[in-house]
Amino acid sequence: MNVNADSLCFWLTLRILATPGLADRIRTETAPHVHVTQPANVLGLAEPPRLKLSLAGLKAECPLLKSCYFEALRLDAAPWSIKHVVKDFVVTEDEKHAPRGGGGGGGAPKSFALHKGEYVHIPHDLHQSDPAYFESPELFKPDRFLVRGQDPDGKPNADMGTIRPYGGGVSLCKGKLFAEGEVLAFVAGILALWEFEPAGANGWQIPGHVKASGVSLPKTNVRVRIRRRKLPSST
Ligand code: HEM
Structure with missing residues (x-):
């Protein structure tokens, strides 16, 4: 909850921001399930924005976000069973x-x-980085885990495929569903509330990994400029 899933929020947010146009595609996909409003100021005091999320909607109706979540797990989680x-x-x-x-x-x-x-x-990262299974495994491909389902309108699903970052068998990670909800909710909420740009002159840079217990830590800091997105007023 505060060792692996929170680090994954960092990687997923960064990888989405570093892929041109992807943040806006995800904002559009998640918009029906993420409601942000700005209450009016009371007596001249600024009110914080309000964020209401549908976790069920994010999990079931947002295949692009979920595919990116699997892709960040594939690239940035190196757990062991x-x-x-x-x-x-x-x-x-x-x-x-x-x-x-x-x-x-x-x-x-x-x-x-x-x-x-x-x-x-x-060591799950050996499979997760194997080119026999994943074309150009070093690249973040947002739609890598999208599959066409039975849906007559052709809407894709996100499928975890062959990766098992939560392990398996009797000792399968007991926080798997909690972690998924935590990551989807935080990343969708952060993107809905904030605009980001890289602070340095070199654009978005993805840091190297420091191996940790599950999700890796970044080798270097990532400096960004953040500003509030323009929000609809609730009044
Ligand atoms: C991205 C986040 C996470 C990753 C990648 C992850 C990964 C793993 C892995 C690989 C295992 C070992 C599975 C095996 O033996 O094959 C494990 C076990 C476990 N995880 Fe997680 N985990 C994550 C988040 C969480 C969270 C949020 C919780 C709790 C709220 C949690 C609770 C546990 C527990 C209790 C076990 C031991 C299960 C057992 O031995 O019966 N994990 N996790």
């Missing part, structure tokens, strides 16, 4: 999804025997 093997089993590479076969050589898919009592360590 550690599992204790309780019975012997064999994992075999999937030919279709691991076309390099044999761990990069183009040979037959490899198999790995795992034995009861051993531990398995899964």
Whole structure:
């Protein structure tokens, strides 16, 4: 809540702002679910703006925002899962999804025997940055996780695909849904209330990562100029 999800709010906001035109596309998509009003001043004292969000709407009706959220998880979260093997089993590479076969050589898919009592360590960022699964994995692509659903009007859905930044199995992250709500609400709310521009002459710069427990921390500060967006008056 205040170690991983809040850091992801930073990365997602920054990556949206650094992609030309994307902040406005997301403001348009989220507008029906994010209501900001400016109450009139009382006795000359400025009132703070009011923000009302529909979390259900952000989760179900905003595929572009959700696709960007998955993309920020893919790029900026490097969590680990550690599992204790309780019975012997064999994992075999999937030919279709691991076309390099044999761990990069183009040979037959490899198999790995795992034995009861051993531990398995899964560093999720290896998969999340694998070009066999993600074209130009170093790039932030807002629509990478958009898929065309059954919807007759062709409206896309956002699907997490093969990434598992919240782990899996019995120790699957218990805050997965809370974290998703926190990130979507904060980022939609921040974009609805504020305008940002980079403070330096070099435009938007994405800092490098400092590895942390789940979501990475930025290596350097990001300096921005922030101003209130012009808000509709509630009176
Ligand atoms: C972007 C944010 C977050 C990420 C990337 C994340 C990631 C993870 C991962 C990878 C695991 C281990 C899963 C496994 O063993 O395979 C985990 C476990 C856990 N997470 Fe999160 N998490 C996030 C946010 C949260 C939040 C907000 C909460 C609580 C409100 C939370 C509570 C937990 C708990 C309790 C576990 C241990 C579950 C168990 O062992 O049964 N997480 N998380």
